Amino acid sequence: MPSLTSLFPLTSQRRQAIFYALTYAGTGASLPFMPLWLKTHGMTAGEIGIILASPLLLRAVTGPVSGLWADGFRLYRTPLVWLACCGALFYALMAAGGLLPAVRFPLYLMLYTLAFSCMTSLAPLNDAMTLQLARQDRFTYAVPRAVGSSSFIVTNIVLGFLLVIWPTDLILVWLVVAAILTALGGRYLLAGLVRPGHASVGTAGTGLERLNVLMRDEGFLWLLAAIGCLQASHSFYYAFSTIIWKERGLSSATCGYLWAVGVVAEVAFMGLGEGIRRRMGPWRMLVIAGVLAVTRWGLMAFSPPLWALYPLQCLHAMSFAATYLAGLELVQRLTPKGYESLGQTINAAYANGVMMGMGTIASGAIYTVFAAKGYGVMAGVAVLGLGSALWLYSQRMRLMAAMV
Known part of the structure; x- marks a missing residue:
């Protein structure tokens, strides 16, 4: 009997498609449903707006910093795995807000900003990797990216249906599990992928010089x-x-x-x-x-x-x-x-x-x-x-x- 890998070989394009699906399963839960989770955990409309806007505005800093940091690794997967693990940790710590009602708002603000910043930093790093692999292995970049968008849609539908019968705490559980699966996917799907030009990066000067x-x-x-x-x-x-x-x-x-x-x-x-x-x-x-x-x-x-x-x-x-x-x-x-x-x-x-x-x-x-x-x-x-x-x-x- 033929094996699963012989019937469905994990080509470079398919590996990237699966990784996109994992990363966008988290984004598809966070963007539409996190406001609902925050509301049910005592946040006002104004507080929700501040919590959601903070990581977006801070991307002026977190974006370049994550890029400079990621360029220092030899393997593509290393920063992706670390970011996903940190995202899972910060999302999981948000569950502690119920135990500390006096500091719930600043706690949620800090942890959501850290978690969302980690998880959204995955996308541009994954894009850069996939574009390079698409040229190297001659596949169409947009196909795995379309799988990511499809995963976003499926997550919206599935989680929306589950929230009819389950409490909103499922949202946070989903985000933590999605981040863990993303880390595992990065660890095993992206093994051995070396960043091109890595040797030259190390001699290109400090982070600020490279940014300049x-x-x-x-x-x-x-x-x-x-x-x-x-x-x-x-x-x-x-x-x-x-x-x-x-x-x-x-x-x-x-x-x-x-x-x-x-x-x-x-x-x-x-x-x-x-x-x-x-x-x-x-x-x-x-x-x-x-x-x-x-x-x-x-x-x-x-x-x-x-x-x-x-x-x-x-x-x-x-x-x-x-x-x-x-x-x-x-x-x-x-x-x-x-x-x-x-x-x-x-x-x-x-x-x-x-x-x-x-x-x-x-x-x-x-x-x-x-x-x-x-x-x-x-x-x-x-x-x-x-x-x-x-x-x-x-x-x-x-x-x-x-x-x-």
């Missing part, structure tokens, strides 16, 4: 501006779309369908759109994503009818997924060899941390003043990102023309 290498790169900074603005333009959508749709009379089920359409479009583009992505290339893909982001938010500002919301939700495949994928590849191209993890963690810290956190905080005031017209403000933010992407693209074309 990237911060002095004008192209890298323009790229951060483009990705950061395009991703931050989603902050109003994430924070207030459901509220706006329900105010228009749409049911909760319809709102859920609209969210699902966007995520399915994202996963489909990542998993099945390799031919399209290859024809566009990362430079043009970033520009096209910017154009469609401006289009999406500009049209949403006019409160389109329900039938038009579905195709606009499909544009999530470009406004988010295409921006994300193009950004990853361009960061990989623009950073020196041995700096890939640092470049990806700075990108993630800025685009999905600081910029998204600032956009989320500003969204409250924008909604208060403009209501649904607030999407127009996000269209303006996307215009800034598109302008930065166009400048980068023109510089790239000029350089290629000069080489000819």
Whole structure:
């Protein structure tokens, strides 16, 4: 009888896909359900907002620090295993909050910030590793990343169903178990993967000197501006779309369908759109994503009818997924060899941390003043990102023309 490994060999792409599934099983529980856990454990709405926003804003520091730290290891898996183990420990310690009600808020704030920072630092490090392996072993990076997004969706559905019959403490148990499984997955799935250029990293100077290498790169900074603005333009959508749709009379089920359409479009583009992505290339893909982001938010500002919301939700495949994928590849191209993890963690810290956190905080005031017209403000933010992407693209074309 053939063995399981002969029927389903663990290729490099499959190993990365499994590891993505493990890491996003934790994120899929934390983002939607942690506010519920905090509420049932005595936190007010204001305290919940502070707890959730703190690790996002601190990614300006934790992102580069984790990247500098990770670049010092010879094996890819070492920092990933340590981060997952620390994330599991900090999440588990949050259970002690019930024993210390007098200091519950600062305790939750500290532990959640540490745990969430550890677990979200896994993503850019994993991205840098997977991009390198995709080139080395000739597989499509976006496929294992799409598995991660699928795992996020499945976690939302499964945990949402389980919370109907189980208490909210299941959320914390899920997060701890997911972090432990991520650590085990890193230990056994990623064995022997050596970071390329590791020898040169050790002679590249101190952490601040290596950080300055990237911060002095004008192209890298323009790229951060483009990705950061395009991703931050989603902050109003994430924070207030459901509220706006329900105010228009749409049911909760319809709102859920609209969210699902966007995520399915994202996963489909990542998993099945390799031919399209290859024809566009990362430079043009970033520009096209910017154009469609401006289009999406500009049209949403006019409160389109329900039938038009579905195709606009499909544009999530470009406004988010295409921006994300193009950004990853361009960061990989623009950073020196041995700096890939640092470049990806700075990108993630800025685009999905600081910029998204600032956009989320500003969204409250924008909604208060403009209501649904607030999407127009996000269209303006996307215009800034598109302008930065166009400048980068023109510089790239000029350089290629000069080489000819």
